[in-house]
Amino acid sequence: KKAGPARQIDGDEEDIIDKTIDHFRVNVLFKNYEIKHPSDKVLVYVTLWIGKCLHMGQQCSGAQEAQRRLEMEAQKDYPGPGDPNFPFPMLFPQLGTGDRDNIKAYFKQLRQETTTRLLKVIYNADGTPNKWWFQFSKRKFMNKSM
Numbered sequence: 001k002k003a004g005p006a007r008q009i010d011g012d013e014e015d016i017i018d019k020t021i022d023h024f025r026v027n028v029l030f031k032n033y034e035i036k037h038p039s040d041k042v043l044v045y046v047t048l049w050i051g052k053c054l055h056m057g058q059q060c061s062g063a064q065e066a067q068r069r070l071e072m073e074a075q076k077d078y079p080g081p082g083d084p085n086f087p088f089p090m091l092f093p094q095l096g097t098g099d100r101d102n103i104k105a106y107f108k109q110l111r112q113e114t115t116t117r118l119l120k121v122i123y124n125a126d127g128t129p130n131k132w133w134f135q136f137s138k139r140k141f142m143n144k145s146m
Helices: 016-027 038-058 063-075 097-122
Strands: none
Touching: 016 038, 016 097, 038 063, 038 097, 063 097
16 A cells, blocks of 8 residues: 555455446446546546556556556656646636645555556566456547546
8 A cells, every 4th residue: 555645444445446447447438427426536537547557558568667667657746636737627626735735645646556456457467468458548538638
């Protein structure tokens, strides 16, 4: 588990990252997604991140290179709510500076933890790409990308 503002879960409890990975291949086909619960906002963000990971992984020679590149990418400072290039500004109301910084830190933690878990799924044990995942690398969730 990566350090950050999100609470740590106990043992094998399923969290939003697990759910997003499990449902990615269905959700990525949606052009519209109705936000019914605050956790849906996180699901949207993580789904976009998984799409980016697949796109970047497609360009790598194997699992080790993908791990190196994706972990470096997850560390970068991505735009958050209130920033001009944030992909879904309508999902978050105007936030104060402290809240905005906290959400950016939370999103960074999400990217890092998602990357760690996703690599175990999108690459086979021998380091070759899992074709059942990489066939979705060109899909854009809600016509958006990171």
